[in-house]
Amino acid sequence: xxxxxxxxxxxxxxxxxxxxxxxxxxxxxxxxxxxxxxxxxxxxxxxxxxxxxxxxxxxxxxxxxxxxxxxxxxxxxxxxxxxxxxxxxxxxxxxxxxxxxxxxxxxxxxxxxxxxxxxxxxxxxxxxxxxxxxxxxxxxxxxxxxxxxxxxxxxxxxxxxxxxxxxxxxxxxxxxxxxxxxxxxxxxxxxxxxxxxxxxxxxxxxxxxxxxxxxxxxxxxxxxxxxxxxxxxxxxxxxxxxxxxxxxxxxxxxxxxxxxxxxxxxxxxxxxxxxxxxxxxxxxxxxxxxxxxxxxxxxxxxxxxxxxxxxxxxxxxxxxxxxxxxxxxxxxxxxxxxxxxxxxxxxxxxxxxxxxxxxxxxxxxxxxxxxxxxxxxxxxxxxxxx
Amino acid sequence: xxxxxxxxxxxxxxxxxxxxxxxxxxxxxxxxxxxxxxxxxxxxxxxxxxxxxxxxxxxxxxxxxxxxxxxxxxxxxxxxxxxxxxxxxxxxxxxxxxxxxxxxxxxxxxxxxxxxxxxxxxxxxxxxxxxxxxxxxxxxxxxxxxxxxxxxxxxxxxxxxxxxxxxxxxxxxxxxxxxxxxxxxxxxxxxxxxxxxxxxxxxxxxxxxxxxxxxxxxxxxxxxxxxxxxxxxxxxxxxxxxxxxxxxxxxxxxxxxxxxxxxxxxxxxxxxxxxxxxxxxxxxxxxxxxxxxxxxxxxxxxxxxxxxxxxxxxxxxxxxxxxxxxxxxxxxxxxxxxxxxxxxxxxxxxxxxxxxxxxxxxxxxxxxxxxxxxxxxxxxxxxxxx
Numbered sequence: 001x002x003x004x005x006x007x008x009x010x011x012x013x014x015x016x017x018x019x020x021x022x023x024x025x026x027x028x029x030x031x032x033x034x035x036x037x038x039x040x041x042x043x044x045x046x047x048x049x050x051x052x053x054x055x056x057x058x059x060x061x062x063x064x065x066x067x068x069x070x071x072x073x074x075x076x077x078x079x080x081x082x083x084x085x086x087x088x089x090x091x092x093x094x095x096x097x098x099x100x101x102x103x104x105x106x107x108x109x110x111x112x113x114x115x116x117x118x119x120x121x122x123x124x125x126x127x128x129x130x131x132x133x134x135x136x137x138x139x140x141x142x143x144x145x146x147x148x149x150x151x152x153x154x155x156x157x158x159x160x161x162x163x164x165x166x167x168x169x170x171x172x173x174x175x176x177x178x179x180x181x182x183x184x185x186x187x188x189x190x191x192x193x194x195x196x197x198x199x200x201x202x203x204x205x206x207x208x209x210x211x212x213x214x215x216x217x218x219x220x221x222x223x224x225x226x227x228x229x230x231x232x233x234x235x236x237x238x239x240x241x242x243x244x245x246x247x248x249x250x251x252x253x254x255x256x257x258x259x260x261x262x263x264x265x266x267x268x269x270x271x272x273x274x275x276x277x278x279x280x281x282x283x284x285x286x287x288x289x290x291x292x293x294x295x296x297x298x299x300x301x302x303x304x305x306x307x308x309x310x311x312x313x314x315x316x317x318x319x320x321x322x323x324x325x326x327x328x329x330x331x332x333x334x335x336x337x338x339x340x341x342x343x344x345x346x347x348x349x350x351x352x353x354x355x356x357x358x359x360x361x362x363x364x365x366x367x368x369x370x371x372x373x374x375x376x377x378x379x380x381x382x383x384x385x386x
Numbered sequence: 387x388x389x390x391x392x393x394x395x396x397x398x399x400x401x402x403x404x405x406x407x408x409x410x411x412x413x414x415x416x417x418x419x420x421x422x423x424x425x426x427x428x429x430x431x432x433x434x435x436x437x438x439x440x441x442x443x444x445x446x447x448x449x450x451x452x453x454x455x456x457x458x459x460x461x462x463x464x465x466x467x468x469x470x471x472x473x474x475x476x477x478x479x480x481x482x483x484x485x486x487x488x489x490x491x492x493x494x495x496x497x498x499x500x501x502x503x504x505x506x507x508x509x510x511x512x513x514x515x516x517x518x519x520x521x522x523x524x525x526x527x528x529x530x531x532x533x534x535x536x537x538x539x540x541x542x543x544x545x546x547x548x549x550x551x552x553x554x555x556x557x558x559x560x561x562x563x564x565x566x567x568x569x570x571x572x573x574x575x576x577x578x579x580x581x582x583x584x585x586x587x588x589x590x591x592x593x594x595x596x597x598x599x600x601x602x603x604x605x606x607x608x609x610x611x612x613x614x615x616x617x618x619x620x621x622x623x624x625x626x627x628x629x630x631x632x633x634x635x636x637x638x639x640x641x642x643x644x645x646x647x648x649x650x651x652x653x654x655x656x657x658x659x660x661x662x663x664x665x666x667x668x669x670x671x672x673x674x675x676x677x678x679x680x681x682x683x684x685x686x687x688x689x690x691x692x693x694x695x696x697x698x699x700x701x702x703x704x705x706x707x708x709x710x711x712x713x714x715x716x717x718x719x720x721x722x723x724x725x726x727x728x729x730x731x732x733x734x735x736x737x738x739x740x741x742x743x744x745x746x747x748x749x750x751x752x753x754x755x756x757x758x759x760x761x762x763x764x765x766x767x768x769x770x771x772x
Contacts (some may be wrong), residue, residue, distance in 0.1 A: 001561075208626075
């Protein structure tokens, strides 16, 4: 097991009708800026639940935070914060809104020249304006971690920002929000959380037995509840297990003491930036190719996954590893998610070279748990994903 | 899944030679009271590592905190805290020292008549003097939770105290401390952590699929590493998995959203108070009888445990449940732990009635996940454990 540090101070409030507890979590004299996305919270009743719970607070709001939250949109919140003397942020939404709120939290207390520096300097963020979240879409785990990914469209960039100052103070997780989520987004959430676990698990054995068991437990739970929640998103127990699995998939716990990969995400982000493909679907496009390309270095963990998650007993390590890769692809496809780039765009030719060039331009020397995937390898993996 | 709230702000610093990081975690101007037990930290080198790491701080110390930390001993720390203007506590030890430090933390800032009120009033403690821990004995999980059990010997009482104010600010977990732990205490730690999981898992199905997987993952890991660490406590990887499993067994995570039992502990505490039997061993004495007595209400979870932890495939639910009970007893015995009260004391007759009377006197109406074990039931369970 590798040495590690772990701390996650976010308070989770999980269960039915918990949004009404909002007022207990925000300081009494706070001036609140509520942030949300495209407005679905107005049609599904969550907006009303939140504003009712905050009736005794001075609340301002800013909607319109887009999927893959954009820098140009987010910085508009800084004017409102200044003008209204906002002291507390509340993200009501999924991963994009919460990620965007994290950036705003950091930018609101940043005294450098431009908030963009926060992203380009790539230093952990230690201070932010306090914020809470009301999660409306299980998927990214952003509700219980301190990371965020911000898009700058004019530069076709998707870059991370994060640090110990960017944990939500609290997150309210009411599984009933799943009742109004379209099936396509439920599928995305399942695939996103599943891939988060893969990136922290499918590397090489590191004698971190408990972390392996926890990672496998999340994979098993997602596999177990996926058919139920895809069939009926009003199944409370399935929704609750879906929601809690997504949170636990990326709250830092299972990545402690083990090597992590994240190259599926690194390549996937490029596909979103290029073709605006849903984040989760970019991951499904890349996974099989990346694992097949890296079979030799990943085969022990892939075989262990095959045995423990899917009960595969036949074959040697390599055969079990290939079985795992096929099970992963089957899982994505069972969610209605296509796993080839050519199924999303006719314009796919040249993508491999283009992404490899971008990685080279940015000075990327090697990604993956062994830091040995060079731009050339990335090009081959992307080409295998056509 | 039941509604729940979860928050655990303790910072874990895990790995080799991490004790030297102590100074980074304690405020620069702190006046530190270092608390420890019988002095084994002086022979195994941990005392020196700690004092060296804190060479730039004003450090006072109080050793002699006994197993099952006693009120009469702990309150002596309050005089030192007052006299030396202590601002920060550091527990260097196992569960007893950490539990004792939690009580001292609460008592140090309590402004009521007597610190004993903190225990008898049974209210969550919201404030305490800040403290950190250097764990020297994996077992209780106290290093990453806010609970504590305090003994008052003259009253033959063992009672809990805890609350959100009593989380350690940080805990340093260096698995190398296991190298100097006697085998008997390693066995106790394994059994203690194992039973912690059982108390949060072996109840009735609650559709908390992920929590079940995590609980099973801890049980599997303890079963897997027990032979290695019992054979060679210098096996770093086994020590690391042992240590992290003990912490995760009782840091709040696996109990969220599920019913919990804790009647093995409630009865076991009485055996320690009466006969001074090691805490973990009292749990091993009670478990089989309690599960056999409650077979009907616990059989689904017991059967699931048999299947998933020990790979039992034969038999119906009841037979699998009985298989699990036998596997649990075998596990304790494999650690050299005797599982009958009569193996610890010749004086066991009358214990059942005595404990039942004490429970009645304290107004106990029902324990266990269904709150239906009355003193009469407890008497029968204890008698089955003779």
